[in-house]
Amino acid sequence: MKSTPILLAALLTVAGITSWVMDEGHAAASANSTTPEQDMQAFQRYFKQRFPNVKFPDFANGPYAVNAEMRKQWEEIMQFPPYDFAVDEGKTAFETPFKNGKTYGDCFPNKGIGVRQTFPYFDTKTGEVVTLDLAINRCRAENGEKPLPYQTGVMASLTAYMSQTSRGKPFDIKIPDDPRARAAYEAGKQYFYSRHGQLNFSCASCHVTASGQRLRGDILAPALGILASFPIYRSDWGSMGTIDRRFTSCSAQMRAEPLPPQDPTYRDLEYFLSYMSNGVPIAGPGTRP
Amino acid sequence: MKNPSRKTVPMKAALIIAAMAVSGAAQAATQQEAEAALKDAKASEAEAAKLTNRWVPTERALKTAQKALDAGKWDEAAAQATEAKALAEVSIQQAKEQMTAWHDAVIH
Amino acid sequence: MAPTIRVRAQASGDATNVQALIQHPMDSGFVKDSKGVLIPPHYIETLTFEHAGKVVLEAFWGPAVSKDPYIKFGFKGGAKGDDLKVTWVDNLGKTDTLTAKIA
Numbered sequence: 001m002k003s004t005p006i007l008l009a010a011l012l013t014v015a016g017i018t019s020w021v022m023d024e025g026h027a028a029a030s031a032n033s034t035t036p037e038q039d040m041q042a043f044q045r046y047f048k049q050r051f052p053n054v055k056f057p058d059f060a061n062g063p064y065a066v067n068a069e070m071r072k073q074w075e076e077i078m079q080f081p082p083y084d085f086a087v088d089e090g091k092t093a094f095e096t097p098f099k100n101g102k103t104y105g106d107c108f109p110n111k112g113i114g115v116r117q118t119f120p121y122f123d124t125k126t127g128e129v130v131t132l133d134l135a136i137n138r139c140r141a142e143n144g145e146k147p148l149p150y151q152t153g154v155m156a157s158l159t160a161y162m163s164q165t166s167r168g169k170p171f172d173i174k175i176p177d178d179p180r181a182r183a184a185y186e187a188g189k190q191y192f193y194s195r196h197g198q199l200n201f202s203c204a205s206c207h208v209t210a211s212g213q214r215l216r217g218d219i220l221a222p223a224l225g226i227l228a229s230f231p232i233y234r235s236d237w238g239s240m241g242t243i244d245r246r247f248t249s250c251s252a253q254m255r256a257e258p259l260p261p262q263d264p265t266y267r268d269l270e271y272f273l274s275y276m277s278n279g280v281p282i283a284g285p286g287t288r289p
Numbered sequence: 290m291k292n293p294s295r296k297t298v299p300m301k302a303a304l305i306i307a308a309m310a311v312s313g314a315a316q317a318a319t320q321q322e323a324e325a326a327l328k329d330a331k332a333s334e335a336e337a338a339k340l341t342n343r344w345v346p347t348e349r350a351l352k353t354a355q356k357a358l359d360a361g362k363w364d365e366a367a368a369q370a371t372e373a374k375a376l377a378e379v380s381i382q383q384a385k386e387q388m389t390a391w392h393d394a395v396i397h
Numbered sequence: 398m399a400p401t402i403r404v405r406a407q408a409s410g411d412a413t414n415v416q417a418l419i420q421h422p423m424d425s426g427f428v429k430d431s432k433g434v435l436i437p438p439h440y441i442e443t444l445t446f447e448h449a450g451k452v453v454l455e456a457f458w459g460p461a462v463s464k465d466p467y468i469k470f471g472f473k474g475g476a477k478g479d480d481l482k483v484t485w486v487d488n489l490g491k492t493d494t495l496t497a498k499i500a
Contacts, residue, residue: 046396080418193391198344238464257343
């Protein structure tokens with residue numbers, strides 16, 4: 001059968017990649033008895049040691065923090081950021097009242113200005129992780145409006161505007177003393193480090209082990225601070241994209257069937273990644289290749 | 290600490306695939322065989338879904354198998370279904386292995 | 398229509414450096430939408446920059462230029478406080494113009 005050699009080759013590659021990555025110098029522990037706080041300290045220590053020339057807040061800038069040539073191009077683009085139109089659209093949408101007269105500001109602390117760094121949070125009432133995108137649609141539902149489609153469009157513009165009002169504010173993610181919150185955090189952590197898809201990659205394969213290195217034409221961003229610049233105008237997309245636009249496309253790139261946007265698995269992943277980046281300032285919206 | 294079973298698992302899967310490939314594609318398939326193969330593949334994919342680990346190529350093969358089945362092309366449907374099942378089985382293998390293997394990748 | 402042109406012009410010695418970002422779909426006419434239907438061509442054909450009654454740059458764009466195009470150039474002349482007029486016309490006859498001050 002024609003495809004068998006290809007499948008065998010894929011499997012051998014899988015085995016090869018597995019052994020190559022396993023040999024990388026991560027200290028291993030079989031049972032996991034660390035606290036989220038300990039995980040975060042270890043995570044940040046790892047990247048600080050790996051990229052000693054990067055100032056801590058600069059981790060928000062992903063590839064531009066770890067590659068001088070890319071940084072030059074980024075600084076050029078930032079003279080006229082391509083996300084400008086989205087921010088304007090987002091501000092208008094944010095300030096436009098719903099049909100019932102209420103606004104987005106009524107759903108958030110501080111009228112929704114300068115709050116992005118506290119998302120996602122664990123909602124102990126509903127027992128789930130709430131991302132900014134989910135909170136926006138909950139706000140709409142509470143006020144009799146139809147939900148916005150995730151990933152791009154007005155949702156991305158709204159989160160772009162809200163992120164911009166939080167520029168410079170450090171990530172401040174909390175894990176309440178609730179076993180469900182801890183479970184969500186652990187689920188996100190497990191997903192981050194688990195291999196998925198035919199290409200047998202985990203998030204860590206690229207954003208920890210190969211961070212700062214090339215993947216085809218791109219420089220891989222370190223996982224520390226990786227969500228701080230979202231939503232992003234990605235030149236590859238020619239449009240804005242939210243965190244779950246990137247998660248679904250990353251899954252597809254590993255040839256793992258993408259989960260629906262705002263799937264609990266993705267929200268748990270966002271929770272874990274954001275908590276790992278506590279202290280890194282919000283730099284969104286951002287621009288990426 | 291390396292996962293001691295990681296080297297043997299892909300080999301087992303490779304043997305499963307080799308066995309399936311030989312039995313699946315050599316002879317012409319009947320409609321019943323094609324339908325059974327697709328049903329079997331879908332069952333494996335459902336298990337992969339429960340483990341949150343469906344693969345893109347599995348989904349593609351299932352769709353192609355279904356299209357071939359709808360068009361009465363039993364051979365192609367059976368072949369695609371066999372491939373889909375093989376891919377689904379490997380994705381299940383990966384998910385099960387990763388349930389413990391992921392610990393080895395954690396930054397400490 | 399909301400302003401589609403953003404321009405920044407900076408006088409530098411006897412020259413002026415100009416950057417502009419223009420909001421436009423720049424549909425080539427070759428791309429299909431999610432339903433498989435061809436999106437009709439809609440792109441800027443000409444872009445003009447005028448200073449003191451003279452055209453300092455005229456660009457002939459077309460389907461090869463990407464969405465929300467950005468342009469950067471310099472021209473001899475121009476001083477702080479002068480007007481710089483930017484105009485684009487697309488293949489559907491739509492147009493927009495903006496006059497900015499050179500900084």
